Amino acid sequence: MIRARQFLRENARNPNAIAYAVMGVGALAFPAVIQFANNGNGDYLVSLAADSGVYVLLAIGLNVVVGFAGLLDLGYAAFFAIGSYTYGMLASEQLISSPIHHAVHIPFWIALLIGMFVAAGAGALLGAPTLRLRGDYLAIVTLGFGEIVPVFFRNMRAWTSGVNGISALDVPTLPFWITGPWANAQLGIEHNFRFVSFNPTAWYVLVVILISLSVIGVNNLYRSRLGRAWMAVREDETAAAAMGVNTVNTKLLAFAIGASFSGFAGAFYGAKLSLVSPDSFGFIVSITILSMVVLGGMGNIPGAMIGALLLYSILYYFLPAAPAQASALAHSVGMDWLNQSSPNGWPGISEFIHRLQFIMFGLILVGIMLLRPQGLLPSRLRAQELKRGVHDESAVVTA
Amino acid sequence: MSAQVEPPILSLQGVIKRFGGLTAVDQVSFDVPKGQVFALIGPNGAGKTTLFNCITGMHIPTAGRVVFENRDIAGTKPYRTAQLGIARTFQNIRLFEYMSALDNVKVGEHVRMKAKLWDAIFRTPFARREEREVSERAMEYLRFVGIERHADNYARNLAYGQQRRLEIARALATEPHLLLLDEPAAGFTPQEKVELMALVDKIISRGITVFLIEHDMKVVMEVSQRIVVLDHGEKIAEGPPTEVRNNPRVIEAYLGKSA
Numbered sequence: 001m002i003r004a005r006q007f008l009r010e011n012a013r014n015p016n017a018i019a020y021a022v023m024g025v026g027a028l029a030f031p032a033v034i035q036f037a038n039n040g041n042g043d044y045l046v047s048l049a050a051d052s053g054v055y056v057l058l059a060i061g062l063n064v065v066v067g068f069a070g071l072l073d074l075g076y077a078a079f080f081a082i083g084s085y086t087y088g089m090l091a092s093e094q095l096i097s098s099p100i101h102h103a104v105h106i107p108f109w110i111a112l113l114i115g116m117f118v119a120a121g122a123g124a125l126l127g128a129p130t131l132r133l134r135g136d137y138l139a140i141v142t143l144g145f146g147e148i149v150p151v152f153f154r155n156m157r158a159w160t161s162g163v164n165g166i167s168a169l170d171v172p173t174l175p176f177w178i179t180g181p182w183a184n185a186q187l188g189i190e191h192n193f194r195f196v197s198f199n200p201t202a203w204y205v206l207v208v209i210l211i212s213l214s215v216i217g218v219n220n221l222y223r224s225r226l227g228r229a230w231m232a233v234r235e236d237e238t239a240a241a242a243m244g245v246n247t248v249n250t251k252l253l254a255f256a257i258g259a260s261f262s263g264f265a266g267a268f269y270g271a272k273l274s275l276v277s278p279d280s281f282g283f284i285v286s287i288t289i290l291s292m293v294v295l296g297g298m299g300n301i302p303g304a305m306i307g308a309l310l311l312y313s314i315l316y317y318f319l320p321a322a323p324a325q326a327s328a329l330a331h332s333v334g335m336d337w338l339n340q341s342s343p344n345g346w347p348g349i350s351e352f353i354h355r356l357q358f359i360m361f362g363l364i365l366v367g368i369m370l371l372r373p374q375g376l377l378p379s380r381l382r383a384q385e386l387k388r389g390v391h392d393e394s395a396v397v398t399a
Numbered sequence: 400m401s402a403q404v405e406p407p408i409l410s411l412q413g414v415i416k417r418f419g420g421l422t423a424v425d426q427v428s429f430d431v432p433k434g435q436v437f438a439l440i441g442p443n444g445a446g447k448t449t450l451f452n453c454i455t456g457m458h459i460p461t462a463g464r465v466v467f468e469n470r471d472i473a474g475t476k477p478y479r480t481a482q483l484g485i486a487r488t489f490q491n492i493r494l495f496e497y498m499s500a501l502d503n504v505k506v507g508e509h510v511r512m513k514a515k516l517w518d519a520i521f522r523t524p525f526a527r528r529e530e531r532e533v534s535e536r537a538m539e540y541l542r543f544v545g546i547e548r549h550a551d552n553y554a555r556n557l558a559y560g561q562q563r564r565l566e567i568a569r570a571l572a573t574e575p576h577l578l579l580l581d582e583p584a585a586g587f588t589p590q591e592k593v594e595l596m597a598l599v600d601k602i603i604s605r606g607i608t609v610f611l612i613e614h615d616m617k618v619v620m621e622v623s624q625r626i627v628v629l630d631h632g633e634k635i636a637e638g639p640p641t642e643v644r645n646n647p648r649v650i651e652a653y654l655g656k657s658a
Contacts, residue, residue, distance in 0.1 A: 217520050224519035224526060225512045225533075228498075232506045235495035242455060242489075244481030244510025244573050253516065 019302035019377055020215075023309075027208050031201050047200035050272065052312040053207030054265045059292045059308035060214050060301060061261025066290065067299035067379075068227065069254035070234030071131075072139040075146020076289055079259035081281035082122045083115040083266020085153055088166035088276035090114060098159045108172035108195075112267045119263025120256040127255035131248055134237070146286050154278040165277025169270050171195045177202060195271070203272050210268060211305075214261055218301055221257065230254055288315070295368055297375030306377050314364060319357045323350035406469065408433040408577055408608050409454070414463035414473075416449055416632075423449040425632040426463070431577070436599060436609045438619045440643075441629035442652055447612045448490055450629070451579050455487050456480045468576065482510050486575035488566040490582050490612070496555035500546065500565050503554050504537040507572030540568040544598060560591050567598065571607075578602060580611040584618050596622050620644065628652065 011017035030049060034042035058080060065073045089095055090106045106114065130141045153160050160166060177193035179185045179201075195202045221227050229250045232240035241247050270276045288311065296307020327350040330338040341348040347355070368376070407430035416424040424446045431437045439447050452458040454465055456477040465473040472480055486507075495503050512533060518526035541547040544564040549557055554565060563583060570578055583599075584592050592615065599609055599622050613619045619626060620640045628636040628643060630652040636643050643649055 220522040221519050224522075224530070225509055225514050226516065226519045228502060228506050229509055231498055231502070232495050232509075235497060236493050238457070238477075239489065239493040239495065240506065241477040242457070242481060242487055243507050243569060244478050245506065246476075246478045 015377060016300065016302050019306060023302065023305065027211075031204055043198070043200050046204050047197075048316060050200055050203040050207050051269075051316070052309060053204070053211055054269045054272075055289065055292060055312045056211050056305050056308045057207075057214060057261050057265035057268070058289045059296065059304040060211070060218055061258045061265070062289050063258075063293050063299065063301060063304040064218060064221075064230075064261070065254050065258035066293055067304065068222065068234070069230040069251060069258075071251060071254060072135065073142045073255075073258070073286075074139050074283075074290065075142040075144070075149070075286055076258075076262060077281040077283070077285035078126075078146045078149035079119045079122055079262040080266045080269070080285065081149050081153060081278070082259075083119045083263035084270040084276045084280070085160060085166070085266075086115045086118045086263070087111050087267035087270040088169055089159065091170040091271070092166055092168055094161065094166045095159075097161070105170055108170065108267070108271055112264060115267035116260045116263040119266065120260040123255040123257075123259030124252050127252040131251045131255075143283075143286075146283060150278045150281045160278075163278065165275055165279075166270075167275045169274045169276070171271055171274070172206065197272075197274070207268060210264060214264065215301060215305075222301070226250070226253060291365060295365070295375060297378035300375070300377055300379035303375050303377035303379065307375065310376070314361065319361060322357065322360070323354040326350055326353045405433050407431055408468060409610065410464075410466040411450075411454075412464040412466065414450070414453055414465060415461045416446070416453055416458055417461045423632050424453065424460075424629075427629070427632070427634050428463075429627050429634065429637055431608065431610050432625065433608055434603065434606065435625060436603060436611065436623040438623035438626045439610070439612045439629060440614070440616075440619055440626060444631075445629040445652075446632040447629055448581060449632075451487060451581055451612065454480070454579065455485055478510070481573050481575075484574070484576035485579065486570035486573045486577075487579035488563070488570050488581055488583060490585070492559075492562050492566055494554035494562055494565060494569070497553055499551050500541060500554055500557065501534070501537050501550040503565055503569050504540050504572045505533055507540075507569040508533050508537060510573050537572060540572050541565075543571065543601070544568045545594075559586060563587075563595075564598070567602075571602070575607060577608045577610060580609065580613075582612050582614060584613055584615050592618055616644075 031042075031046050034045045034049075036042075038045070058076070061079075062073065062076045065071050065076070087108075089098075090104050090111050091108065092105075093103045095101075096103045126142070126145050130138060133141060154162050156162075172195045174193045174195075175191070177190045178188075179190055180187040193202070195206070229240065229245045232243070232245055233247050233250050237247050240250075269280075289308075292307040292311045293304045294307070295311060296305065297303025327339050327348075330336065330349050338349040341351070346352070409431040411430075412428050414424055414427045415422065427446075427450065439450065441447050449458060453460045453473070454467075456472070456475045456479065459474040463473065464471050467480075467483060467485060470483070472483065472485075475483070495506060498506070512529060514523075514526045514529050517523070518529075538547060538550060541550055544567055546557070546561045546564050546568070549561060549565075554562065557565060567578075567580070567583070580599075584595050587595060596618060599611075602609055611619075611623070623640060626636075626638065626640055626643045627634060628646070628649050630648075635648045635652060636646045638646075
């Protein structure tokens with residue numbers, strides 16, 4: 001009791017602790033609250049939340065590379081693709097039509113780990129030849145890698161069905177599952193449970209568990225010997241080397257560990273969507289994840305998570321809903337003429353807003369970065385850095 | 400002073416470093432005896448820091464041998480030389496600016512830590528215990544150089560003199576046998592120089608050999624037992640302070656030829 005009170009007092013003013021508490025409680029309450037608020041028709045929103053979890057995982061992973069180790073990675077979606085395709089090939093009928101003529105059906109839980117290790121391996125593979133580069137040069141190489149990987153999967157037709165992608169992926173199964181009113185059902189135990197698309201709560205719970213495990217792991221890493229080595233390399237690579245930090249290994253580990261989360265995320269994404277296609281992993285995905293990390297607060301785990309949740313909800317909830325909202329608003333204030341398209345070029349408010357979507361998205365990003373350049377929930381460090389001006393980057397080019 | 404029966408801790412044998420057509424270090428040979436303060440002096444651009452870089456592996460010598468504890472380490476990677484027991488500070492302070500003073504020292508201890516990736520991810524009891532020990536030891540190093548009050552401050556927020564001390568603490572945390580100090584007294588007040596000399600004495604009494612580059616003749620003469628003088632990359636003199644001070648070539652290098 002006393003320890004609990006002391007714990008509370010110590011963390012009551014710690015923004016990270018508050019963020020974790022809010023996100024934790026929010027995550028637990030979300031499905032039930034949403035179902036209740038929508039009279040049991042909240043499945044779509046719960047499913048959307050589960051999808052946003054994929055981006056939270058990706059942001060956590062990219063934050064390791066960019067935030068902790070200071071390696072600008074513009075091709076992070078490549079690892080996401082590798083994780084997804086790994087699951088796609090190992091858990092579907094896909095490989096029947098491949099040169100090995102044999103379908104592989106590895107259970108989701110094992111494939112999840114395989115996806116993780118394959119993505120980590122790809123991270124190390126990319127890292128090995130490129131980590132002599134620093135700063136902008138590294139960014140360009142990762143950019144290239146991010147472009148190559150989806151094209152590679154598209155062209156490996158014999159294995160990946162090319163542009164059509166891999167479909168009908170296996171879903172995870174469990175021996176039993178507890179259902180209840182939060183999932184819009186009677187309380188009870190379901191045996192031989194299969195994760196299906198019309199039960200988004202199960203997917204939601206799964207992604208929350210994956211995120212929780214990831215957060216614990218990354219937090220431990222952050223406070224470990226390796227976490228300090230990452231920061232040392234970010235601050236001054238030469239000095240870190242002189243202090244006995246093997247900078248090459250340290251950076252390789254940052255790439256590999258960062259990539260492993262996208263392997264996680266990729267397997268989950270593939271299983272939930274039941275489709276993996278090369279179009280899902282373009283440059284825009286890499287940039288979106290990077291924006292999430294920067295917007296949330298680089299180098300701070302809960303910051304990156306909040307950034308991911310916020311950007312995802314703007315991109316996939318508020319912006320798609322905006323045209324209908326605008327039209328309803330026009331109607332309710334008695335300005336129905338706004339909803340009519342007119343011959344002089346006015347397309348009607350809903351179409352107008354629809355066309356403005358990406359301008360609005362851009363303006364929101366610019367606005368947030370102007371108002372809070374350090375990110376929504378910055379690490380203590382980044383906040384200071386920006387207040388005092390970024391230190392010199394003169395060491396960037398010296399190899 | 401103990402008789403020199405022990406082999407030198409560091410021995411340079413005909414070290415050459417060329418950058419393109421420029422010869423920064425030319426055929427330099429000398430021995431650094433164990434357990435003493437050894438100084439390297441010379442006018443600006445004489446190649447002193449280049450020589451340090453050759454010893455710590457930041458440069459690969461074009462030719463010659465760098466023998467540290469009976470092992471040729473020329474061309475070894477910097478992190479390996481740190482593991483072997485050579486630590487250094489930098490002429491223009493290179494701390495991890497946005498890490499606390501304590502964390503800076505902990506990075507120095509990195510090389511002596513044993514926690515593996517597995518331990519780090521799962522925060523095993525071993526990792527916890529090691530982290531605790533490392534924190535305690537890091538505090539001791541801060542106390543040793545006298546800046547323990549600033550343990551939680553960012554390195555960049557420390558005063559100049561404290562930053563120099565922190566760099567020494569960080570270097571000591573790697574548990575070196577040989578400590579290279581690159582102009583440790585640069586920009587110091589006379590009072591700070593006296594304190595620095597006391598600190599060097601304390602380091603020596605821990606059994607660590609100190610090899611320093613310094614411009615301040617008063618500091619060099621007082622603190623070091625043996626001096627090597629470099630000019631235009633060449634060794635022009637070597638010996639105890641009194642001898643070097645009166646060497647005509649040294650005077651010429653510093654003050655120019657008398658007309």
